[in-house]
Amino acid sequence: MNSSDLQTVNIDLGSRSYHIAIRGSLFDSPLSYAELPKAQSALIVTNTTVGPLYAMQLQKALSGKYAQIHTVVLPDGEEFKTWQSLNLIFDALLQHRCDRKTTLFALGGGVIGDMTGFAAASYMRGVPFVQVPTTLLAQVDSSVGGKTAINHPLGKNMIGAFYQPLKVVCDLDTLKTLPDRELSAGLAEVIKYGPIADMDLLAWLEAHIDQVMARDPVALAHVVKRSCEIKAWVVGQDERESGLRAILNFGHTFGHAIEAGLGYGEWLHGEGVGCGMVMAAHLSLRLGLVDALFVARLTGLIAKAGLPVKGPVLSADDNAGRYLELMQVDKKSEAGDIKFVLIDGPGRAIVRSAPEAMVRQVIDLCCTEKLLKI
Amino acid sequence: MNSSDLQTVNIDLGSRSYHIAIRGSLFDSPLSYAELPKAQSALIVTNTTVGPLYAMQLQKALSGKYAQIHTVVLPDGEEFKTWQSLNLIFDALLQHRCDRKTTLFALGGGVIGDMTGFAAASYMRGVPFVQVPTTLLAQVDSSVGGKTAINHPLGKNMIGAFYQPLKVVCDLDTLKTLPDRELSAGLAEVIKYGPIADMDLLAWLEAHIDQVMARDPVALAHVVKRSCEIKAWVVGQDERESGLRAILNFGHTFGHAIEAGLGYGEWLHGEGVGCGMVMAAHLSLRLGLVDALFVARLTGLIAKAGLPVKGPVLSADDNAGRYLELMQVDKKSEAGDIKFVLIDGPGRAIVRSAPEAMVRQVIDLCCTEKLLKI
Numbered sequence: 251m252n253s254s255d256l257q258t259v260n261i262d263l264g265s266r267s268y269h270i271a272i273r274g275s276l277f278d279s280p281l282s283y284a285e286l287p288k289a290q291s292a293l294i295v296t297n298t299t300v301g302p303l304y305a306m307q308l309q310k311a312l313s314g315k316y317a318q319i320h321t322v323v324l325p326d327g328e329e330f331k332t333w334q335s336l337n338l339i340f341d342a343l344l345q346h347r348c349d350r351k352t353t354l355f356a357l358g359g360g361v362i363g364d365m366t367g368f369a370a371a372s373y374m375r376g377v378p379f380v381q382v383p384t385t386l387l388a389q390v391d392s393s394v395g396g397k398t399a400i401n402h403p404l405g406k407n408m409i410g411a412f413y414q415p416l417k418v419v420c421d422l423d424t425l426k427t428l429p430d431r432e433l434s435a436g437l438a439e440v441i442k443y444g445p446i447a448d449m450d451l452l453a454w455l456e457a458h459i460d461q462v463m464a465r466d467p468v469a470l471a472h473v474v475k476r477s478c479e480i481k482a483w484v485v486g487q488d489e490r491e492s493g494l495r496a497i498l499n500f501g502h503t504f505g506h507a508i509e510a511g512l513g514y515g516e517w518l519h520g521e522g523v524g525c526g527m528v529m530a531a532h533l534s535l536r537l538g539l540v541d542a543l544f545v546a547r548l549t550g551l552i553a554k555a556g557l558p559v560k561g562p563v564l565s566a567d568d569n570a571g572r573y574l575e576l577m578q579v580d581k582k583s584e585a586g587d588i589k590f591v592l593i594d595g596p597g598r599a600i601v602r603s604a605p606e607a608m609v610r611q612v613i614d615l616c617c618t619e620k621l622l623k624i
Numbered sequence: 625m626n627s628s629d630l631q632t633v634n635i636d637l638g639s640r641s642y643h644i645a646i647r648g649s650l651f652d653s654p655l656s657y658a659e660l661p662k663a664q665s666a667l668i669v670t671n672t673t674v675g676p677l678y679a680m681q682l683q684k685a686l687s688g689k690y691a692q693i694h695t696v697v698l699p700d701g702e703e704f705k706t707w708q709s710l711n712l713i714f715d716a717l718l719q720h721r722c723d724r725k726t727t728l729f730a731l732g733g734g735v736i737g738d739m740t741g742f743a744a745a746s747y748m749r750g751v752p753f754v755q756v757p758t759t760l761l762a763q764v765d766s767s768v769g770g771k772t773a774i775n776h777p778l779g780k781n782m783i784g785a786f787y788q789p790l791k792v793v794c795d796l797d798t799l800k801t802l803p804d805r806e807l808s809a810g811l812a813e814v815i816k817y818g819p820i821a822d823m824d825l826l827a828w829l830e831a832h833i834d835q836v837m838a839r840d841p842v843a844l845a846h847v848v849k850r851s852c853e854i855k856a857w858v859v860g861q862d863e864r865e866s867g868l869r870a871i872l873n874f875g876h877t878f879g880h881a882i883e884a885g886l887g888y889g890e891w892l893h894g895e896g897v898g899c900g901m902v903m904a905a906h907l908s909l910r911l912g913l914v915d916a917l918f919v920a921r922l923t924g925l926i927a928k929a930g931l932p933v934k935g936p937v938l939s940a941d942d943n944a945g946r947y948l949e950l951m952q953v954d955k956k957s958e959a960g961d962i963k964f965v966l967i968d969g970p971g972r973a974i975v976r977s978a979p980e981a982m983v984r985q986v987i988d989l990c991c992t993e994k995l996l997k998i
Contacts, residue, residue, distance in 0.1 A: 333707060344778035347953055372746075375773065375784045399749065404718035410749045411785060579721055 257471055259478040261394055262486055263414060270393050270418040272474050274467060277357075277382050277421040278307040280314055286416055287378065289351040291318040295339055295366040296357040297326040300384050303427055308357055308382065316353070320346050324362065329515040331361045331401045333409075339369040353378045353416070359385035359432070360392045360519065364410070367398030371413035381415045384424040386436025386470075387520055390477035393418040395485045395498070401514065405579050406506055422470050434556035435520025437462065438501070440473050441551055442527060443480045445544075446497045446591070446599035451476055452551065459554050497599035500591040501527030504561070507576035511564035524557030529616045534592040536608050544596050561617040569617055570610040631845055633852040635768055636860055637788060644767050644792040646848050648841060651731075651756050651795040652681040654688055660790055661752065663725040665692040669713055669740040670731040671700040674758050677801055682731055682756065690727070694720050698736065703889040705735045705775045707783075713743040727752045727790070733759035733806070734766045734893065738784070741772030745787035755789045758798040760810025760844075761894050764851035767792040769859045769872070775888060779953050780880055796844050808930035809894025811836065812875070814847050815925055816901060817854045819918075820871045820965070820973035825850055826925065833928050871973035874965040875901030878935070878987075881950035885938035898931030903990045908966040910982050918970050935991040943991055944984040 257272040276282050296305050301323045309319050322342045324335045356366035363381050370379035383389045399410025444452025461469040488495040505526030531545045553559050565572035577588045587603050594600040631646040650656050670679050675697045683693050696716045698709045730740035744753035757763045773784025818826025835843040862869040879900030905919045927933050939946035951962045968974040
């Protein structure tokens, strides 16, 4: 594979099918948008970090296609994934008299993609949108699945819609400006696909983690493409998340509790997921579903990817109790019963509950130094 | 037809199909909800007017089915169809730890139905909901079509989703407590179905308007059932409003301008639509699509239904200009070009633009006393 080859992943969802284009030098080329339906106007939604780097180039690439191109710059960060930010998008759409064909462009990471997608799903009950993800996390995670949402003070991603983009443009060059910490956070979602679906990918990552961390374009292209393919395979079988799709939340139940417990923005989403995967692996081990070697391999790779493997203490009084409390509002919970995504033999995930005492033991173990001595 | 017979309209939308039950003594019977899927909890959304009349009875009817039943009471009126009210529903859902199976019940008129529907569409990206419409407008209009939305300061129904209920329970007894003005407003949407699709219905209404205004249950059952059937026929062919469905907006382009121009809540939605139909009929006449007799018949029926037929003056300086300005943000507009639903011969609607000078003439005519002298 050459780094200049265009990679494509097709997402087959009937009338809502689209494709993901993966390469460098993509987002600033008019050709990337040539096949999009015509419209009078476009709205670029970006943030204060990504906007100054790339918004002008995107606007230039779109200038031949749309008579009017407007830009909304939102504050950067998970803590701004709120109704207030979303409403800035609606304000701009209405102030500029945008119509039902106006196309929204999400230029940024997962937060921008989720908010722009929800705005597109809701404005006039649905307008077209295109994802231009500029973080590894957004490229491997938000590109596939159509999940859009904002946070509520009482829960993450609690308000949203399933809504598909017209196209996703993953420009690998935009990853050059990504801070190290965010590269690691993105890798959490990449590593995830190994234990739940493809142990070959896990082995490939173990062998190539140094190239990936050094942002080698060929390695990154493989990482993005393979992640999107696996996610597409899962989502293709369960678009509305009634069953199988839940396995994509491996590490997320613990991870969301960490994010919420520390306050959104303290740990990055991927950091919570990285640490959450270690905790979910330990719970799988306690239930006799995997062996200690598997847990050690996964923990080692997560650590090499620059991610935390030790859980933060969320409460000095009753740390495990606080984790449990936070996990009960997870969307997978039914009637307060927490559903975990666990590994049922390497490469295969299941969704099930676990005895509370066992969950408490795992939390206690994973939030202490003993963790790394398995 | 006996007033005690249960009338049913099936809405065929594949996996999202549901049915509308129409009769008296329906909403307070557990049997009306027997076929709904099981869940731990239900949330009744109602307002300060309808809640005191019916919320306890609904709660009692549901008490055998759900372990927990919560109620949210919102302020009453179109001016409260806002994000702030919507957020009160999300607050309640999260405070009570409602899960993905929690069923929402919209108990009230169109505003409650639209907001509850959008909350159900968005909470955890979609939870089940049931409509219990207590106004004629909601029974004949919101029952079919899956349109949900809130208003934005710059436009009505600008933020929303297409989302179908599990069931609609139209209890004709709840219409007994409806103020006369709201009965008339509901009739606007009933009358609408004549010119756009069924002149037999228009003739039936001309012959039975007195019974309808007297709230005769047999007459009301016919009105609700026939309106739902016609709307279902239209929506069944165009669920996402890409073409045909737009004809349901007959009278709405002018009507929305009236509502927005006077300030939401000043005129009821149905009053705007009633007057808007007169204006759209005059525009159809000017374009040579209908004759003066048709305009007179329609205007006469609208007046007999207790609805305004003369347009309000929205600006002392340039009244027609203000109407045009307000109509340009209508969702049907594309690139500022206003699309009107017009009558192309009695019983048949088309969507088209019209010369601005002609639209101005119609507005000037319909906002003066000359109107009734056609």
